[in-house]
Ligand SMILES: C[N+](C)(C)CCCC[C@H](N)C(=O)O
Ligand SMILES: O=C(O)CCC(=O)C(=O)O
């Protein structure tokens with residue numbers, strides 16, 4: 213067990229009343245939870261540096277074949293000695309415990325549950341490599357299963373099960389697919405930005421023709437989009453139909469209560485401030501959906517008047533500042549569930565949407581942030597949080613808001629006909645300046661899975 217004694221003494225109240233058993237009174241059970249909190253915070257702090265880092269994975273070993281290959285050995289009830297593939301190099305070592313196998317390979321110490329090892333067997337009878345689907349019925353695996361024999365050579369782990377079935381795992385595959393391997397990786401490599409960082413990066417807009425007609429153009433666009441959470445296509449014919457063709461090049465269009473492709477202007481045709489000339493503070497859209505829309509496309513088709521610039525803020529950059537300054541507040545924003553709501557009764561439009569979730573959503577195994585839900589207009593009555601937590605939540609929300617509002621974090625752009633903007637609505641907040649005159653925007657939402665699918669098919673990590 214690693215010790216975390218050297219770390220700063222945190223404000224335990226920040227977590228004190230937030231536990232899996234519900235809300236505890238601030239000073240209750242303090243001594244009981246003290247050591248637990250220390251442990252949790254230790255884990256928390258240790259994870260910090262990994263949160264936004266582009267992954268660094270040990271590459272495949274190229275060491276020469278080891279001449280000595282151990283033969284199958286019978287497994288004693290519980291063995292504590294390490295078995296090595298090559299005693300000199302200690303390249304791979306394993307140890308069998310009562311309920312799991314411990315494996316050290318490529319600088320990674322991994323622990324595998326026996327049921328997991330049986331469940332992920334890639335043999336022909338357990339896994340269909342044509343469909344990439346499991347054939348094994350996991351429910352048929354004895355939960356007390358234990359391998360009868362274990363053997364490791366320089367590339368492969370061999371397990372023989374009590375019924376004689378043999379499972380083989382590539383050691384590289386295990387490193388890539390183990391929990392220990394995963395928690396050292398980020399799912400989505402990103403470059404967090406403020407206005408200066410974004411400008412300095414000089415991220416190019418991709419030309420419409422190259423976007424539509426070449427894989428390179430599309431890939432460049434998607435790479436920019438994945439890294440920065442925004443990307444532009446230029447020289448687009450300023451019509452709704454041409455914008456739709458762009459959208460369909462990378463994704464399925466997500467139809468919502470606003471339609472499939474939408475046009476909008478300041479006619480208050482819908483019961484939302486977006487349909488006025490008023491300024492809109494930074495926000496993400498559709499926070500009131502259980503799954504907020506992944507991507508938003510904007511294409512300004514016309515503006516005869518003044519103002520109306522678009523504001524963009526990297527929500528993950530701001531969240532990272534909160535994490536550095538006040539990790540307890542970051543934690544609170546990632547744990548407290550809230551509702552957002554859209555209630556509309558204008559003309560023939562009647563809608564009532566409710567979405568539930570915290571402001572910051574992180575993957576539990578590596579603490580990587582993947583979704584920010586931030587819309588002060590659409591935030592519903594907070595009735596999911598007791599009063600003392602709610603006060604701390606407001607303080608945390610204030611810290612985040614202060615970061616989001618720092619002028620140096622604001623990227624202002626004037627959308628012009630011909631230039632389409634794609635925004636990662638799970639990461640980058642948008643807003644707009646008040647305007648005068650006739651202004652018409654068209655666009656749509658995209659289904660996130662399909663954008664990521666396109667990116668992966670082009671070889672990008674998404
Ligand atoms: C983009 N479009 C004009 C169609 C919809 C605007 C939705 C506005 C809403 N307050 C939200 O933030 O979700
Ligand atoms: O008018 C704009 O530029 C953006 C309005 C807005 O926030 C939206 O439509 O989601």
Ligand SMILES: [Fe+2]
Pocket residue numbers: 486495496497642
């Ligand atoms: Fe919006």
